[in-house]
Amino acid sequence: MEIAMNTSEAVMSPESTIENGVLAPVRDAVGTPLLAREDARMTCRNVNVYYGEKHAIHDVSLDIGKNEVIAMIGPSGCGKSTFLRCLNRMNDTIDICRVQGQIRIDDQDIYDKSVDVVPLRAQVGMVFQKPNPFPKSIYDNIAYGPRIHGLSNNRTDLDEIVQGSLQKAGLWEEVKDRLDQPGTGLSGGQQQRLCIARAIAVSPEVILMDEPCSALDPIATARIEELIDELRSNFTIAIVTHSMQQAARVSQRTAYFHLGDLVEVGPTEEIFTNPSHKLTEDYITGRFG
Amino acid sequence: MSNQESMNRVRAGLARRYAAERRFRMYGVIAILLSLAFLLMLFVSIIGNGYTAFQQTYIKLDVNFDPAMLDPTGSGDMKIINRTGDFQGVIKQALRDAFPGVTKRGDKRNLYGLVSGGAGFELRDRLHADPGLMGRTVSIWVTADAEIDMVVKGHIDREVPEDDRRVKDQTIAWIDALVAEDRLEKRFNITFFTAGDSRNPEQAGIWGAAVGSVYTLIVTLVLSFPIGVAAAIYLEEFAPTNRFTDFIEVNINNLAAVPSIVFGLLGLAVFINFFGMPRSAPMVGGLVLTLMTLPTIIIASRAALKSVPPSIREAALGIGASKMQMVFHHVLPLAMPGMLTGAIIGMAQALGETAPLLMIGMVAFIVDIPGGVFDPSTVLPVQIYLWADSPERAFVERTSAAIMVLLAFLVTMNALAVLLRKRFEKRW
Ligand SMILES: Nc1ncnc2c1ncn2[C@@H]1O[C@H](COP(=O)(O)OP(=O)(O)O)[C@@H](O)[C@H]1O
Ligand SMILES: [Mg+2]
Numbered sequence: 053m054e055i056a057m058n059t060s061e062a063v064m065s066p067e068s069t070i071e072n073g074v075l076a077p078v079r080d081a082v083g084t085p086l087l088a089r090e091d092a093r094m095t096c097r098n099v100n101v102y103y104g105e106k107h108a109i110h111d112v113s114l115d116i117g118k119n120e121v122i123a124m125i126g127p128s129g130c131g132k133s134t135f136l137r138c139l140n141r142m143n144d145t146i147d148i149c150r151v152q153g154q155i156r157i158d159d160q161d162i163y164d165k166s167v168d169v170v171p172l173r174a175q176v177g178m179v180f181q182k183p184n185p186f187p188k189s190i191y192d193n194i195a196y197g198p199r200i201h202g203l204s205n206n207r208t209d210l211d212e213i214v215q216g217s218l219q220k221a222g223l224w225e226e227v228k229d230r231l232d233q234p235g236t237g238l239s240g241g242q243q244q245r246l247c248i249a250r251a252i253a254v255s256p257e258v259i260l261m262d263e264p265c266s267a268l269d270p271i272a273t274a275r276i277e278e279l280i281d282e283l284r285s286n287f288t289i290a291i292v293t294h295s296m297q298q299a300a301r302v303s304q305r306t307a308y309f310h311l312g313d314l315v316e317v318g319p320t321e322e323i324f325t326n327p328s329h330k331l332t333e334d335y336i337t338g339r340f341g
Numbered sequence: 342m343s344n345q346e347s348m349n350r351v352r353a354g355l356a357r358r359y360a361a362e363r364r365f366r367m368y369g370v371i372a373i374l375l376s377l378a379f380l381l382m383l384f385v386s387i388i389g390n391g392y393t394a395f396q397q398t399y400i401k402l403d404v405n406f407d408p409a410m411l412d413p414t415g416s417g418d419m420k421i422i423n424r425t426g427d428f429q430g431v432i433k434q435a436l437r438d439a440f441p442g443v444t445k446r447g448d449k450r451n452l453y454g455l456v457s458g459g460a461g462f463e464l465r466d467r468l469h470a471d472p473g474l475m476g477r478t479v480s481i482w483v484t485a486d487a488e489i490d491m492v493v494k495g496h497i498d499r500e501v502p503e504d505d506r507r508v509k510d511q512t513i514a515w516i517d518a519l520v521a522e523d524r525l526e527k528r529f530n531i532t533f534f535t536a537g538d539s540r541n542p543e544q545a546g547i548w549g550a551a552v553g554s555v556y557t558l559i560v561t562l563v564l565s566f567p568i569g570v571a572a573a574i575y576l577e578e579f580a581p582t583n584r585f586t587d588f589i590e591v592n593i594n595n596l597a598a599v600p601s602i603v604f605g606l607l608g609l610a611v612f613i614n615f616f617g618m619p620r621s622a623p624m625v626g627g628l629v630l631t632l633m634t635l636p637t638i639i640i641a642s643r644a645a646l647k648s649v650p651p652s653i654r655e656a657a658l659g660i661g662a663s664k665m666q667m668v669f670h671h672v673l674p675l676a677m678p679g680m681l682t683g684a685i686i687g688m689a690q691a692l693g694e695t696a697p698l699l700m701i702g703m704v705a706f707i708v709d710i711p712g713g714v715f716d717p718s719t720v721l722p723v724q725i726y727l728w729a730d731s732p733e734r735a736f737v738e739r740t741s742a743a744i745m746v747l748l749a750f751l752v753t754m755n756a757l758a759v760l761l762r763k764r765f766e767k768r769w
Contacts, residue, residue: 145658147582174661184652186671196670197660247656254660 089115093258093288094139094176099153101134101143108134111153112314114307116258121280121289123299123320126309127335132292133181135309136260139290140176141169157258174201177256181263183243185235185250190227193235193246194218197254213253220286221249222279241272248279252287259283261291265298277302296336300324308332387748391741397530397543398485398493400456400519402435405478406468410434412475419472426468428461432483439524440515451512455519457484459544484532485525487542487735492516493527496734533742537708538724542735545728547746549710553623553703553718554692554750560627560714561634561691566684568631569638573680576639577646578668597636604632605697613701620702621717629697634687641683645676678762685758689751695722721747 092115101109109131116122116139124132134143141162143149155162162172174197185193194214197203204210214231218224223245227238235246244264251259261280265273280289280302293299299306300320307317308331316329327333408415411426433453437443443452460483467481468474491497492508493516503510519525536546572593580586608629612618618625649672657667698704703719704727711718719727721743728740 140659142655142659145654170661170663172661173659177661178655178659180652180655180659182652184650184656186653186656187675196657196662200660200662200666200670250656250660 089117091118092116093118093157095154095156096138097154097156099135099138099151099155101131101138101152102150103134103146104148108312109138110312112309114314114317116288116290117305118288119284119286120305121284121291121303122317123303123306124290124292124309125294125296125299125306125335126315128294129311130309131312132309133262136262136290136292137178139258139260140173140178142173142178144169174254175256176258176260177251177254179244179247179251179259179261179264182267183240183247185238185243185246187234187236189232190218190235190238190246191231193250194253197250201254203254217249217253220252220283221245222275222282223249239272241268241275244268244272244276245279248276248283252283256287258288258290261289263292263294266294273298296324308335310335387741387744389741391738391743391745393494393496394533394738394742395530396494396527397532398490399482399526399528400485400489401480401482401524401526402432402439402456403478404431404435404464404481404483405438406464406474406476407431407434408476411468419469423465423469426465428464428468429458431464432456432460440518448511451509452515454486455489455512455515457486457543458541459539460484482526482528484543487733489516490543491734493525494738496738533739537710538706538719538727539708542731542733542739545736545739547721547724547739547743549707550719550721550724550743551746551750553626553707553711554720556623556711556714556718557626557630557698557703557720558688558692560624561630562684562688564627564631565634565638565687569635569684569687570642570680572635573639573642573646574668574673577643578664578672593636593639597640600696601633601694602696602700604629605700607632608697609700619715619717621705621707621719622715623703623711623718623720624714625701626698626703626720627714629701630691630694633694633697634691637687637690638680638683641686642676642680645679645683646672648679649675674765677765681758681761681765685754689754692750692754693722693747695720695726698723699726721750 094116096112096114096116099109099112099114100107112135114135124136126132134149137143138151138155139162143151151163157172157175160167186196188196191214194217195210198210198213204213215224215228218227223242226242227246235243238246244267248259248264265276268276277298280291283289291299291302303320305317306320306323308315308323308327308329310331315331316323316327318328323332324336327336410430411428412422413425414421416422433449436452436455437449440452443449463483464481485493488497488508489512492499492513497506497508499506499513516525532544533546535548536544537549539545576586576590608625612625612628613620618628653671653675654667657671658664662670698720702717704723705717705719706727707717707719709716725740725743725747728736728743
């Protein structure tokens, strides 16, 4: 296998890299290149995911830096969504799914038995491929998260959270006069921004986005991309995308997945102009995918 | 194959394709017409047989509320009068007065048969409502006997030779005389809608059975809907998938196919013989029907829960709702219309169910209107069964009328279901 053949360099324990505070490209056990970051908000080490017998993610180690947008690209079925869904344990809902390895946030392994997924998901929010607003009013869509987490003390607080979230998601001007109308009545792009507003209403630190624009037209896509760029100052964003142009436009770093392996990760510019791996090069030059 | 050639083939095949389509549509139309025809037949036969039951023949008599007969002790106390007054005697007197020519004993007995055996109670109720009638003579419409009613409605044919006819020429002559004097009339049959069962068809009503049905259904609904929905939610959303839950699932599906009479036997053995609950009670009927409807409601509710899109569940979980919050805030409201539909289907089945109720004694002849879930009572389908079994011609039309009432119940319930569903869907 091509990836395995590249394992010529010295293997270095990822943990030691962090402890030493060294910010340097290292390779993990199977030689997956890895950028350990000092400002990592989430650190993943040797993550393996199985669907029953199927080994969907192989030993992936990856850091997600604070206030960065990290894009995950790769051909269909390579495990991008699977990996992303590990980061807030959405995979828990799939019975046959097993996750091994470490995923840490605030030095806490999120797969530890003591960790409660409810606060975790408030901390690591998620936006899905297909816009999925609740069949409730626009207001209630946004207010739902703050309500269940008890983030507001009274109606005025809640109003402020709703307005603030919609403003951050760039949707306020379009919906401020019809907050009581169903969220499902909005256009696709508006619905997706509503879902983003819903995610940020609970003030997460990390937002996971799984191909958030794949169901949208180019104009709506451009709006969301702008929005992602604005959100970067307040949130850490991990985005899975099918479109390399999108990865190039919105992300600072890009991770390339191939058949369950993390092939390489690096600054977006470098990945797109000077990929160090043949598979990456083939993919971004459009030879397959 | 050239482009032209393939186009030609496509065209050649078109006629066949369209013919197949037309044929298929025709089958569909025929199927619908057939079922409509059967439905129409059913309705025509039921309504044709039953509509006359909504009218009843009444006879106007000049009744003398004679204190000598009604209050022989001169007490003036309504309670004593109610208990001991000879109201039937007063009616007989009025009949003798109306037909002074009748003197022979046998003829007199026939004459008394013109009015219902329960007419005395009607007089008693009148006097009770207005004690001032005592001692006066008033014209009062009293219920005619069912056989007279049948003659008036034409269900007993006058052309049939007298020997083969239940109502003799003499009686028919009296009827004609009463009609000539405007003393005989068909009126709306209030008794049918307000009375319980009776041996006299003209005194028999559907109300007792209707109330029994309502009590039974209330018990069924109150028990089966919450239990069924809770079971469905647990099985669908919370239960782990293992041998044990598989076993439960298989059993619930089997339970839905168990013949209802078996539930009746079970109810008899468990609720009546073991727990000592009263026979013929809506409470026991409701319990038995709950056993019967539970599988229906559970299966429908699980289907409704399954049909809620996973994206909604993900959305809720994704912002940190707990499983319970996801279920109760998002999944349940979306599944509710489907659950209600399932519940209504179950209730409609329960409303029409007869066999298991026979086993627990709801087939008894009960005259009183039940006042609660522990009072003996019967239900609409059992009442239909009882009347259908009675030989009197007047019960034939009452059977059909009772079927109409049962159908009206069903239609109302379904309309309610649609309304409820609309309400629930609008909120979301
Ligand atoms: N729920 C599941 N059950 C079983 N296999 C799954 C499931 N979800 C994804 N997979 C498998 O895991 C692999 C990665 O899938 P996914 O993460 O969805 O890929 P991507 O998002 O990169 O297209 C695929 O081979 C897919 O078939
Ligand atoms: Mg995917």
